[in-house]
Amino acid sequence: MRGLALFAFLCLSHFGVSYSQSGGVSQYFESIKNSPLKLRHFLTTMPKGGDLHSHLSGAIYAESYLAWAAEDGKCMDIKSFVFMSGPCDGRNDLMPISEIYPGGPQDVDGLLVNIIDALSTRDYERRDLSGHQQFFSTFSRFYQASLGRQGDMLAEVTKRAAGQNIGYLELMHSPGMIAASLEAERNSDLARAYGKRLDHRAMEKIAKAAVEEIDEMEERRSILQQCEKKGAEKEGCSVSVRYLAQVIRTWKPEQVYAQTLLAFMLMELDDRVVGLNYVAPEDHPVSLRDYRTHMSFIAELSEKFEGAGQNIALHAGELTLGLVPPEHLGWHIRDAVEVAGAKRIGHGIDISYDPNMYQTLQLMSTDDVAVEINLTSNDVILGVSGEDHPISIYLENAVPITISTDDEGVSRINLTHEYQRAVETFDLSYETIKTISRNAVQYSFLPGKALFQNTIDGSLNTECRKGLPQDLKDRSTCSSFILQSEKALAQWQLEKNFNSFEARF
Numbered sequence: 001m002r003g004l005a006l007f008a009f010l011c012l013s014h015f016g017v018s019y020s021q022s023g024g025v026s027q028y029f030e031s032i033k034n035s036p037l038k039l040r041h042f043l044t045t046m047p048k049g050g051d052l053h054s055h056l057s058g059a060i061y062a063e064s065y066l067a068w069a070a071e072d073g074k075c076m077d078i079k080s081f082v083f084m085s086g087p088c089d090g091r092n093d094l095m096p097i098s099e100i101y102p103g104g105p106q107d108v109d110g111l112l113v114n115i116i117d118a119l120s121t122r123d124y125e126r127r128d129l130s131g132h133q134q135f136f137s138t139f140s141r142f143y144q145a146s147l148g149r150q151g152d153m154l155a156e157v158t159k160r161a162a163g164q165n166i167g168y169l170e171l172m173h174s175p176g177m178i179a180a181s182l183e184a185e186r187n188s189d190l191a192r193a194y195g196k197r198l199d200h201r202a203m204e205k206i207a208k209a210a211v212e213e214i215d216e217m218e219e220r221r222s223i224l225q226q227c228e229k230k231g232a233e234k235e236g237c238s239v240s241v242r243y244l245a246q247v248i249r250t251w252k253p254e255q256v257y258a259q260t261l262l263a264f265m266l267m268e269l270d271d272r273v274v275g276l277n278y279v280a281p282e283d284h285p286v287s288l289r290d291y292r293t294h295m296s297f298i299a300e301l302s303e304k305f306e307g308a309g310q311n312i313a314l315h316a317g318e319l320t321l322g323l324v325p326p327e328h329l330g331w332h333i334r335d336a337v338e339v340a341g342a343k344r345i346g347h348g349i350d351i352s353y354d355p356n357m358y359q360t361l362q363l364m365s366t367d368d369v370a371v372e373i374n375l376t377s378n379d380v381i382l383g384v385s386g387e388d389h390p391i392s393i394y395l396e397n398a399v400p401i402t403i404s405t406d407d408e409g410v411s412r413i414n415l416t417h418e419y420q421r422a423v424e425t426f427d428l429s430y431e432t433i434k435t436i437s438r439n440a441v442q443y444s445f446l447p448g449k450a451l452f453q454n455t456i457d458g459s460l461n462t463e464c465r466k467g468l469p470q471d472l473k474d475r476s477t478c479s480s481f482i483l484q485s486e487k488a489l490a491q492w493q494l495e496k497n498f499n500s501f502e503a504r505f
């Protein structure tokens, strides 16, 4: 009797994280795995820790850009499908968006269909451009429509995340990067000593303005989502957001240096900016030429900004044979980890070209360097899919992976779609996708210690080895540990969500 009471107490006060308790759900998952519609529903409702690789501007669907541009009196060049600022009168080929969208009088002969196709990779196979060309051509097309709408963009992505039970977004965004590059253009000399290459006071001003930009963006999000209202969680208020300062790697070295410096300044100045990433095509001739220089910028600034400069995620190895000459393959990932101290690798596609592949995998596994897998993006941009994708190599070699969207608006997907694609293509088990979901918080740049010692077997940190508390008021060692770590708190919440989710099966 006493044993039973103790068991009941344990069940009430703790919830398990071992897979033995998720047996029902695993069985159900196997039974629906080959039924795409049931699988989609399952994966939509399954808690997903987060999306760690999402570019904010690429996450927006074309229809949203069109709606905002119509409201903002913007125009479109209907030859090149590039958004332009208003007024539209008297300029050849410029048409007010309001006459096209939604349901405007000028939307004839499939104009809107063609615009949406031009702003995304929808049906890209039917066009003359490669997926790579089409993908990267979209960003300059919709740039003008994004101006002044950052808060709306944030509201859109968080609402979409909430609808898929995603708790956290680490968004790549570029506040201040253009200003930093202009400053470098005006006044910089990379040959000089650290501190004298740029005017640091001017850079600090740019950083402060970037923080204000983030403030405005977040204020607009909360106005749009009415977060204080009941039921607001569904609108996206419950989704936590942090930012990665994104450095555009295809610009001149002094401009990339200035952006990297700004990224470190932002990490130091504002808790919401938790890391940095380098973006724009890694196969661009400038990115290839300057790759080593870029890694050395990050290495040096990490030392100068010790403490703030610990969170580096890098697009690395988003390359394949044919796209670039072989000399550029097989070493970017290793350099990102060893030189720049990257804690996460975006894509990691060219790992098999590394002559020391198994050593690199071992290094990543031992040092807990995660890989952000973006299946649709890799298929469209690089033409890499199915057995050619290295996801299985990473899994087999115990390198932690997360699944992410890259640019869900451009690709017209969502995170659930990417989970589904992973399950269907690589026959992943429930246990594996649960680990992947957990990894999105474990390997996030949220501050604080992680809850898991190992997300693969589900073993918890020593403070919580007796199990997780139902609520955090029980004054246990585990509760106080969780309350001191933002990351562990997000992980605890995710485990609670998993518990309720799995209880249905």
Ligand SMILES: [Zn+2]
Residues within 6 Å of the ligand: 053, 055, 315, 346, 406
């Ligand atoms: Zn990316």
